[in-house]
Amino acid sequence: MSAGGDHLVRTFRREETGYRWDQVGVHAYNAPGTVSNRITKQILFHHDDTLCSELRYFETQPGGWSALERHDHVHAVLVLRGSGRVLVGSEVTAIREHDLVYIPPQTWHQFYADPEEALGFLCLVNGERDRPSRPDAEELSALESDPVIREVIRY
């Protein structure tokens, strides 16, 4: 990580507007070429020469969603707060605090916060990874031919 030894322990703060940690910046999140809605990203542990992966915290406000995307790298997710649903491939599953979600390579996925509650989740990725891609018109059409997917996806 990149705290340089000065901040080995970083304190958590619970705020009206979301979960925050000392010395961790909060960023509005829209992956290049993708669309998401009311979601923020915080990098809790950076990838560096001591750590091959990166641990991020994403928070979607009530009714918001993450980008609809896929990529070669995998996501290993643990829900930290709230509840919602997740699309993984062609399955939609309800998720809540402390549930685990694995997103395999090249699998369409999207997270949805419940209407009344923020959804916050840890997302572990390899430090070295490819960029996400979002569906083109043909892929969207194929996705929407599945009624389960059509009912949930946002883009």
Next chain:
Amino acid sequence: MSAGGDHLVRTFRREETGYRWDQVGVHAYNAPGTVSNRITKQILFHHDDTLCSELRYFETQPGGWSALERHDHVHAVLVLRGSGRVLVGSEVTAIREHDLVYIPPQTWHQFYADPEEALGFLCLVNGERDRPSRPDAEELSALESDPVIREVIRY
């Protein structure tokens, strides 16, 4: 991870005896050559050819502690439940739910649950890593020459 595609979402269960997830085994934890006390380990996401790191959940019962050890690889920790203290190098810090702790390479460390409450934490490590070492008599003597360390360490 090693769920093989059948269990992309794994549900969390809160039990009297600790936090549990579907399809995740619980192991009493004593690293080789080290001593710890009333601690269990669950591997939430395994290291494999898609994921360079491993996410584990350790839970120390009230009044318990983890092994006193050090190693080349780093730990990136997020407290998931309870409260306690952590020794990192020569510093002892109180920790509670959602605090972050970074353990640098070759730094003595040990986690302590508060007497009345279990301490549960996520611990991220590289998949490829060295084995921990515990202090020999000379190193213990050096550690105990620091009153801050002497007050907390258990072995």
